[in-house]
Amino acid sequence: MNSLRSHIRAAVALAILALVAAVGCEKPPKHLVLVTLDTARADRLSAYGHRVPTSPALATLAQRGVRFDDAIAQAIVTPPSHASILTGKNPPRHGLRQLSSEALAPGEVTLAELLHTEGFTTAAFVGAIPLLASRGLDQGFDVYDQVFPDGMIERRAGRTNRAVREWLADPPAGRVFLWVHYFDPHHPYNPPRPYKQKFTGGPVVKEDLPDPRNANPRTARKGRAAVPGPAATRIMRNLYDAELRYTDDAMAELFKMLDGAGLLADAVVAVVADHGESLGEHGYYFGHWGLFWENARVPMVLAHPDGRYAGTKVRELVRTIDLMPTLLAWLGLPAPDGLDGVDLTELIEGGPSRTLEAYTEQHEYFPVRSLRTRDWLLVRDNASQRSGTEARFRLYRRVDGRALPEDVAAGNPEVLARLTARLAALHDVDDPGEPVAIPVPDAVRQQLRALGYLQEE
Secondary structure, three states: OHHHHHHHHHHHHHHHHHHHHHHHHOOOOOEEEEEEEOOOOHHHOHHHOOOOOOOHHHHHHHHOOEEEEEEEOOEOOHHHHHHHHHHOOOHHHHOOOOOOOEEOOOOOOOHHHHHHHOOOEEEEEOOEHHHOHHHOOOOOOOEEEOOOOOOOOEOOHHHHHHHHHHHHOOOOOOOEEEEEEEOOOOOOOOOOHHHHHHHHOOOOOHHHOOOOOOEOHHHHHOOOOOOOOHHHHHHHHHHHHHHHHHHHHHHHHHHHHHHHOOOOOOEEEEEEEOOOOEEOHHHOEEEOOOOOHHHHEEEEEEEOOOOOOOOEEEEEEEEHHHHHHHHHHHOOOOOOOOOOOOOOHHHHOOOOOOOOOEEEEEOOOOOEEEEEOOOEEEEEEOOEOOOOEOOEEEEEEEEOOEEOOOOOOOOOHHHHHHHHHHHHHHHOOOOOOOOEEOOOOHHHHHHHHHOOOOOOO
């Protein structure tokens, strides 16, 4: 009997060793596809429970991968947020914090640079002028496609896909990192006519829509952008949903193209938004000023080519800075030292929860920064020497996953003090990033103003 037990133990030990060896020799996925959605708030996506079918392709991707239910962006302006996604660092540490006048410093290491050194062919296709190569986010890319129609601020997702299709006509050999950015959900909402009619129920009269600039309480009080009425707000929300669906359909077309080119079957696919959008909450309309729940919570979905983790939903708070180290781990590559983000694989696999906190900022125009925990949101409005105002702190709470609109700072002094100290530590870092100052041509300034930016306080 003892001899039999010894044989059984030996057989089990050999099986475990064989399994470990097999896992150790398992080839990592060959390719990486990153899709970034501009201005896509999670709760307006049907993949996240919205009753309107705005994102069937994203829902399908989530079914074969991981959906993060509480992913927080680190900036609510396109260039800084994408810099955080691509570097794994908070804005104070990578340094790119302005919309138009700064570029990411060459010394910052991007995901594209890391993959390029590993032999990946790297290509990016961006949808609008906030991500022009002059912003420094082209670091590490062999191809950085930013061709817009003459005089246009952006290109529709269909045009971006056509550029990708042309590039795929002669697909690169070896490993590929492809980044595709869709700008369409950004204000002003102007989806193609079939989407506009489907989601609004008929033609939209331009005169019925509000001022194209981002309407918010500060500008409205000064008469620069009128707060829209209920009918206009309803139309604009429908148009926003239409933009989301058009973008989702374009993403489905992209995946079909990549599958036809032989790149999708062995690719990690990641979809994430750079920030959300205000649709009337807190008195903010059709822009992303203010660091409320709606602006900072974004969709984030990861899919592994072998189907592992299919249908997984992660409810714990995570950050977009966590994407870079997680993707590197899935590709079998080490993450560099000094990142603010962490590899989420253990959390995805059901490991112990990590007590993460999310820093988010809006650094210009109306400077504000925030700290999110699982249950709390602290918002700090910066002091202004020009207007003579002091810093203001607001505290909001989530109960049973529902964000409450009331400021509860006065009734929670201990929580306020604790989160204020943590927010200060994340903002006032010992090794701040140093961006490169870049000029802003008048033509670009006018284009950014047309998008609702460059408003003065």
